[in-house]
Amino acid sequence: MSPVSDEALLAGFASGDPEAAVEFVRRFQARVYGLARTIVRDRAMAEDVAQETFVRAWRRAASYDARRGRVLAWLLAIARNRAIDVTRLRSIEPLDPEVVAARLELERQSSGDVDESSRVDERKTLRDALADLPAEQRRALVLAVYFGRTAAEISELDGIALGTVKWRIRQALSKLREEVEGRYVD
Amino acid sequence: MSTRRSCEEVRALAPEVALGIADGKERAEVLAHVASCAACRSHLAELADVADDLLALTPSEEPPAGFETRVLAELGIEPSRRSRRLRRPLVRPRRVLVAAAVASLMAVTATASALVLTSQDERELAGHYQAALERVGGEYFQAARLHDAQDRPVGQVFGYQGRPSWLFIVVYAPYRQTPLTATLTTTERDVIPLQAVDLDEQRASWGGEIPVDLREVELVRVVDENGNAYEARVPAGPGE
Numbered sequence: 001m002s003p004v005s006d007e008a009l010l011a012g013f014a015s016g017d018p019e020a021a022v023e024f025v026r027r028f029q030a031r032v033y034g035l036a037r038t039i040v041r042d043r044a045m046a047e048d049v050a051q052e053t054f055v056r057a058w059r060r061a062a063s064y065d066a067r068r069g070r071v072l073a074w075l076l077a078i079a080r081n082r083a084i085d086v087t088r089l090r091s092i093e094p095l096d097p098e099v100v101a102a103r104l105e106l107e108r109q110s111s112g113d114v115d116e117s118s119r120v121d122e123r124k125t126l127r128d129a130l131a132d133l134p135a136e137q138r139r140a141l142v143l144a145v146y147f148g149r150t151a152a153e154i155s156e157l158d159g160i161a162l163g164t165v166k167w168r169i170r171q172a173l174s175k176l177r178e179e180v181e182g183r184y185v186d
Numbered sequence: 187m188s189t190r191r192s193c194e195e196v197r198a199l200a201p202e203v204a205l206g207i208a209d210g211k212e213r214a215e216v217l218a219h220v221a222s223c224a225a226c227r228s229h230l231a232e233l234a235d236v237a238d239d240l241l242a243l244t245p246s247e248e249p250p251a252g253f254e255t256r257v258l259a260e261l262g263i264e265p266s267r268r269s270r271r272l273r274r275p276l277v278r279p280r281r282v283l284v285a286a287a288v289a290s291l292m293a294v295t296a297t298a299s300a301l302v303l304t305s306q307d308e309r310e311l312a313g314h315y316q317a318a319l320e321r322v323g324g325e326y327f328q329a330a331r332l333h334d335a336q337d338r339p340v341g342q343v344f345g346y347q348g349r350p351s352w353l354f355i356v357v358y359a360p361y362r363q364t365p366l367t368a369t370l371t372t373t374e375r376d377v378i379p380l381q382a383v384d385l386d387e388q389r390a391s392w393g394g395e396i397p398v399d400l401r402e403v404e405l406v407r408v409v410d411e412n413g414n415a416y417e418a419r420v421p422a423g424p425g426e
Contacts, residue, residue, distance in 0.1 A: 018258075018263050021258065022258065022263075026254060029249055029253055030246040030249070031244075031246050033247050033249040033253070034244050034245050034246045034247035035241060035244045037247050038244045043250065046249075047250060050249055050253070051253070051256060051257055051260060054257045054260075055260055056337060060337065070238060073235075073238035073239070073242065076241040076242060077241065077337070078337050080241055081336070081337050082339075085339035088339070088358075103245055104244065104245070122239065123243055126239050126240065130240070130243070144202075144205045144207050145237060146240075146244075148206065148207060149207065150202075150207045150208075150209070150360065151202060166198075166202070169201050169205070170198065173201040173204065173205070173233055174201070174233075176240075177232055177233055180235075180236060180239070
């Protein structure tokens with residue numbers, strides 16, 4: 001029997017089905033908690049973030065755009081925004097972007113992905129492309145993606161011109177997009 | 187007033203919008219442009235997909251034992267009862283829980299010793315909080331996050347239940363604009379406009395008396411001139 005799709009599970013979760021809710025939390029809790037740990041680091045804070053993520057997901061399930069069909073991405077975006085909120089409220093400094101990148105590498109080596117294979121392949125492509133970026137571009141991108149730092153904040157943090165930061169972010173994201181898109185064009 | 191951006195300008199701004207780090211004005215301009223430009227809309231969507239996928243690269247990690255049970259309890263779910271419907275969440279974020287605990291303590295001072303506050307710090311916080319409210323005859327304080335439609339943090343809302351009740355709205359830098367229009371929605375679904383809330387680089391917050399009790403306020407909504415709406419859902423006060 002094929003497993004219930006993420007979308008169907010979310011629909012059950014949103015409609016108030018207890019079994020769907022249990023399965024929904026089980027399916028995504030490690031992904032959500034893992035992201036929260038990467039951003040806030042502290043275990044107790046990460047657990048709070050993960051817990052709030054599921055509560056918010058339940059409250060906002062109606063706003064999920066089924067046309068995009070990416071429940072995990074939607075859930076992780078909620079977790080990321082909540083985690084960033086916590087880091088700002090508690091003045092938690094971002095983890096060194098190269099350490100974050102190294103954590104992503106660890107995931108590549110011991111991948112516990114249970115997603116469909118095409119998605120796993122896409123993530124591998126993305127990881128490789130991120131690893132291949134010039135260090136300064138990777139740093140700016142990691143600070144923006146995982147820690148929500150604006151270009152102006154990165155400029156101040158690293159003591160470099162705002163225009164340079166914007167250019168690095170633009171270049172980095174464009175290259176990743178080309179790599180991911182190219183994989184399907186080739 | 188929004189400036190109409192060219193495709194070239196929008197392509198330059200799109201990465202920051204896709205990553206959720208653009209300021210409110212630029213974000214609004216890009217979104218206004220892509221609403222009528224299919225090519226730029228597609229470009230932005232592709233970048234947003236990459237940004238989403240980057241989040242999914244972080245390592246999975248199992249949360250501490252009991253996590254699933256705690257989440258379900260917070261949602262009011264009893265897994266063993268298959269037919270039971272979900273109730274509204276009973277528990278609010280931990281920081282607010284502490285506030286709610288001390289507020290409850292204040293409201294039932296006669297039975298305060300029956301409440302268990304787990305640490306000396308919490309007891310001291312409760313005492314401090316209670317004394318502050320008693321000095322001015324207030325009932326409780328409340329706090330809520332202000333967020334946008336994608337749940338990005340936009341600011342904070344603080345409230346005070348007393349005579350009179352008041353609200354204090356803080357908006358983070360990228361989202362401060364003039365004018366911002368703020369409204370309250372009450373538990374009776376009445377929408378009450380507040381006076382103009384004009385924020386900019388020099389002015390990050392607005393505070394003032396509200397014409398209803400804080401306990402009647404369910405939602406605080408802030409809208410900028412481009413139609414971007416931000417909301418804070420105000421938790422119920424103690425005993426409600």
